[in-house]
Amino acid sequence: MVGSDGTGSELTQETFSKAWFSLQQLRSPVAFKSWLYRIATHLAYDYQKHHRHMATVAFDRCSDDYAAMQVEGPEGRYENAELLREALALVPHKYRICLILYCVEGCSPLEIAEQLNIKESCVSKYVSRGRKALLEIYIQLQARGRRNDV
Structure with missing residues (x-):
């Protein structure tokens, strides 16, 4: 949802941290999975809302001499x-x-x-x-x- 493995990992850690500290608020243990997904989704939406103005550009799109740096491979x-x-x-x-x-x-x-x-x-x-x-x-x-x- 956030487009970056690093950011996704940080948000995952934050999700589990929030879940841990809010565990006493969970009313039904059966709903744990959906409760956890809801926390993760809200964190991702919040991240997207606050970082919408930041656009990333791939290295190959901003380098002048990218063709010279290429080597054979996957x-x-x-x-x-x-x-x-x-x-x-x-x-x-x-x-x-x-x-x-x-x-x-x-x-x-x-x-x-x-x-x-x-x-x-x-x-x-x-x-x-x-x-x-x-x-x-x-x-x-x-x-x-x-x-x-x-």
């Missing part, structure tokens, strides 16, 4: 992964969270609906729209990258 795979991360960061928030929970975390639509306090029927719409947006953004970024390479 960089194509890493470029695609970076491009996918960048595209996912541009997917609208409400679609992105559902997409991540469904495709990456493997949560069911019912679990996602409970964790995010939305209707279960909205989850499938958000996942579908998220996939479509991700594909469109990925294709645009890929086309823009090819134009920059030429």
